[in-house]
Amino acid sequence: TSLKSDSSHRVSFDPARFKEAAHEAGHGVLAVLLGRPLVHLTLDPEPETRMQNPTRLPKRKPSESSEIAHLEGEAMLALAGLVAERVMGLADAASLAASRSDLKVATRIATLTVGGARADKAIAHHLAVVERMLRKREPILRDLAEALYEKGRLSGYEVTELVPRR
Numbered sequence: 001t002s003l004k005s006d007s008s009h010r011v012s013f014d015p016a017r018f019k020e021a022a023h024e025a026g027h028g029v030l031a032v033l034l035g036r037p038l039v040h041l042t043l044d045p046e047p048e049t050r051m052q053n054p055t056r057l058p059k060r061k062p063s064e065s066s067e068i069a070h071l072e073g074e075a076m077l078a079l080a081g082l083v084a085e086r087v088m089g090l091a092d093a094a095s096l097a098a099s100r101s102d103l104k105v106a107t108r109i110a111t112l113t114v115g116g117a118r119a120d121k122a123i124a125h126h127l128a129v130v131e132r133m134l135r136k137r138e139p140i141l142r143d144l145a146e147a148l149y150e151k152g153r154l155s156g157y158e159v160t161e162l163v164p165r166r
Helices: 015-033 065-087 091-100 100-114 116-136 140-153 155-164
Strands: 003-005 010-012 041-043 153-155
Touching: 003 155, 010 041, 015 065, 015 116, 015 140, 015 155, 041 100, 041 140, 041 155, 065 091, 065 100, 065 116, 091 100, 100 116, 116 140, 140 153, 140 155, 153 155
Parallel strands: none
Antiparallel strands: 003 010, 041 153
């Protein structure tokens, strides 16, 4: 498969790069849907710069329901890349290993909000919710992944223009 860069040149398709774009697009779509600020999405080789807005976790269990809801949104946001790969039919055995840091964030949040014994159940719930949200918007997810694949970097504004909040 190839993508046209213009009418006279063809760029070879890189499946690994497209899978990475799909993963990052999942984070981007969910960030917009959750109303989270998004600086940019990038296919930068440095993982910590991909989705600018790192999750900052409290040291203790949150007590306010709004704080818990915010953290649960962060857990879903962390899982969105892995789920996007699955929704787009790109997930494989390497996907789970590559999403290790995202899973670690989601697990830490679940442990904080519901306790260690119920963390796995909370993660399963978050995965299901995110999957429903992204499946419902699969064409938008694909469009965003393709745009990120082609450009390598999208500003938060470009992402919000591609993703309707409803």
